[in-house]
Amino acid sequence: MSSTGRSVGPSAPKRAAEPWIRANDPLLADAAREWKSAYVHIPFCARRCPYCDFAIVDESEVGAGGHDRYIDAVIAEIALESNFAPLDAVNFGGGTPSRIQPHQLGRVLGALKSRFGLAPGCEISIEVNPEDWSHAFAAGLVAAGFTRVSIGAQSFDETILGVLGRGHASTLPGEVVASARAAGFASVSVDLIYGHPSETTMSWEETVTTALELHVDHISTYALTVEPGTVLSREVHSGAPRPDDDIQADRYEQFCEASAAAGFDRYEVSNHAKPGYACRYNLATWAHGEYLGFGMGAHDHRWGTRSRNHRRLDRYYSDISEGIQPRLGSETLSTVEQDRDEFMLGLRLAAGVRLSPFARRFLDGDEGSRYLDAGIIRVDAGRLVVNDPMLTDAVARESLSLSAGDR
Template identity: 50%
Template sequence: MESFELHAPDSAALADAARHWRAAYVHIPFCARRCPYCDFAVVTPDEQVGPHRRYVDALVSEIGMEPHWQPLDALFIGGGTPSQLEPDQLALVIAALAERFGFAAHHEVTMEANPEDWDAETADGFLAAGVNRVSFGVQSFDATVLASLGRLHNAEQAVDAVHVAKAAGFDSVNIDLIYGAVGETVASWRATVERGLATEPDHVSMYSLTVEPGTALSRAVAAGAPAPDDDDLADKYELGSEMMDRAGLVRYEVSNFARPGATVRYNMTAWAQGEYLAFGLGAHGHREQVRRRNVRRLSAYLDMVESGNRPQAGADRIGGWSREVERVFLGIRRAAGVEAGSAGAQLLAGADGQRLVGAGILSDDWGRLRVLRPLLTDEVSRAVLSLSP
């Protein structure tokens, strides 16, 4: 990878490079069951339409419909649960992308996986398929919290999965953690972070539990179940961030922490307003200033692709002022911040910007905006989105 990426997880130079990277997202929707907090395009066993191979074949066909492009610097295979596929099935998808677009030198291929799907044979299979980075949906190492989140693995399986992946030779291993679940105390959150860090991951993504409309969690909260508490979430974020820093994982985005050299290229491309293709159920992409989204219903996706049609649900052209506002909106999530540009200059000149700077939430460092208090990034985001030309 480039030399600037070896010194720090984020920098202005890295952002400049990421703006020109090319990436792709592939969605694998299959899950053993739907987690109560999840609002992604997910297909459980009782909702499947045909075998997994039918979906894989549709993905390969959809990839073939996309106009040729530059070689890919990053590929992210998310879900759902990509590890529900067999390695040879995922290999077909990666091979189709390689044939259609090619991969750049030092490219990154990430797949998400659940710990209960993972063993040495599986790891070797996905490595041979072309995956070089794996992200485990660990979420917690506490049995009570795992149950409340609807997860099927236990703490021991999560630890074993990370160890197996590292032994297999993946370039980078990530663990996802969620804080704020019912039954989680500050002490149990601390224990989860400690146990996660003890596995020596290269990267950690740390998310607050969010109540999304239409989920089982939102229905439970509407019926009287406790919602995540803002003060509790803030305390746990600060605790987790401090523990990451002491362990040598540096925050480079609000929720993402990495060791030097382990910054995620796909993430950086998206936050730099770079371009990325998207394939699969409900996938969102960005190419040539157009943001496209695919249909979310499996039967519709399969019918459209198998009929020779691209499975788009809609597309929006993002240009002019909207694109400038979006650039700042995305960039302020990063620790290195974003060039102010015309939207940032308007923010700083207005009452909202002056209040945010005065409160020590936002800084203007020689024309570069940075959020100094990551927990309040959403407050800055709202101010950015309120800007008008």
């Protein structure tokens, strides 16, 4: 424990860096529940992608000095935080963190380190857009302490990159992977999106093959979702085809088979990793671990409370300048509600979720028995596991009726 951090839970084994631990190992999920993390939201983007509804700011609106002002505000927010615990994982997400210079990101890391401490082997991860990358940028990130990079490749088909509104050529993510390896990142991941109506089976097959040939350690695959308020949603409402659920299910299965054959384990519905390379931050959040969130729109979960920050930059800045935490809202959860959250999140883990009193009530009820009998879920080594990841949301929805009675 660092002199600045207060331990809020038992110290957990650090397994993520151990190459023989498979990403879907239940022991890893158990450990991840105890990990402490921090999320830092960097909202800037060169432009908004047509499918994205994340809390972002178009850079053209912030002008010169906008990045420095934001980094100063995040550091001020970290200083407002109570003691937590040394961090097992830090994740810079967005938005597009790669819009910010490594030395500025390093200042935030320095503030986290001096406020909370970093546990041995702490994973420090960043989401990057391929077009922002350079060897100098990579070297700067490694020098600042980053250990893991997640590259927003999305597709290796030029047509699909075009309809997704992406600003990079299909060959660029491969160059970024090679450069990240050369710079010394311990773990390299790519993000993919599947199921755009323009995508063909062959196009997806080629994207999957190319991603696997890059020999990355980790791949996140997301079904294209039509989020309200996005350009994509407006297009769909004006008559453009929407992504087809059955086709997306086929694409997902295709990916799972190919990636498993290449040595990846699915450890969460959308996340696949080679042994030793599960993303700690991902695992910890799905395993209901505690995390602090900093920056505009960031979420936070600790000590039975869930909070979220303002999604508007002006509101975020004005609270910070008054020396108050920039909260849009907070709720304190009862023990039953915490068990329910752990259940809903943990259903997405391939290792499943611990049999809490909430999980046992679900199993004992009509829905649970029905799903058990139908082979949709199973109980394995003291955990409830969804056998078919595509049915995770359906099982979660059933359990909502159970929680409605608890309020």
